[in-house]
Amino acid sequence: MTLIQKKIRGLTADFKKLLARLERDVTPKDVHHLRTTIRRMESLIGYTHPEVGRKQQKAIDELDSLRKRAGKVRDLDIQMGLLGEIGNGSTAEDRRSMMEYLKARRHRQAMRLLSDIRDIDHHKLFPRLGKISEKVDGLAPDGAEALPLAQALAALREMANKAPARSSLKAARMHEMRISLKRIRYTAELAEDSEARQQFLEALKPVQDAIGEWHDWETLLATAEKQFRGRVNCPLLVEMRALFSAKFSSATSAVSRLFAKFASPEGRKPSAAAAAPDLARPA
Incomplete structure (x- = not known):
């Protein structure tokens, strides 16, 4: 099997x-x-x-x-x-x-x-x-277990090469990246257990955590703004907006670091791809 x-x-x-x-x-x-x-x-x-x-x-x-x-x-x-x-x-x-x-x-x-x-x-x-x-x-022949990791790595490199600069990252684009990174992670998880797979998933985790936290605070803030829409200077809204802004900054920073690491040599950031080939080789 x-x-x-x-x-x-x-x-x-x-x-x-x-x-x-x-x-x-x-x-x-x-x-x-x-x-x-x-x-x-x-x-x-x-x-x-x-x-x-x-x-x-x-x-x-x-x-x-x-x-x-x-x-x-x-x-x-x-x-x-x-x-x-x-x-x-x-x-x-x-x-x-x-x-x-x-x-x-x-x-x-x-x-x-x-x-x-x-x-x-x-x-x-x-x-x-x-x-x-x-x-x-x-549809799952023997010997195909390494393919999901290669596909996930290729998808991440493509994202990294096409990604805008951190200063240009907007909320809508971050939402797209959040969903795409989830799909990439789930694809990588289909691969056989190996050091390369573990390294790849460990590289994704802090970025997904940062984007996820930002998204969660965005959702909570939207709920609070509906709940307290008649109070412009509501202390809770002021506190949430400050936290939300900090989470967005952390998320964009994490995304930028990930993409700098995985961009391919012919892509947007040629000097940052040196570590990526190690993840493509089975342990």
């Missing part, structure tokens, strides 16, 4: 266990794992490009819908966590008010996620996922 075959079967088994646990309790940890498990399943299916029928495509669409529903709960879990990090005493009353608002929204979204999970027809979904798994098996 190839590594790709093991991964798709393992992910499907994890997905089934998560659904069972979430039916009992919609915990932040399991919601997060549900999202990432589905993301990895989608990435693997996208990487192998199996030909699927109408019913199998319906199963893929069902996964996508469930991931998005879980994402709504996850976003609120993150927002509540960030709100708890603000310690400015002058914001205490507004923080309490906003926390209650977020908890109420989280409860509603959790109930919707639970409803979607309970509506799943296991007798249809899992056999269809099994059919997709069989098709993935047929």
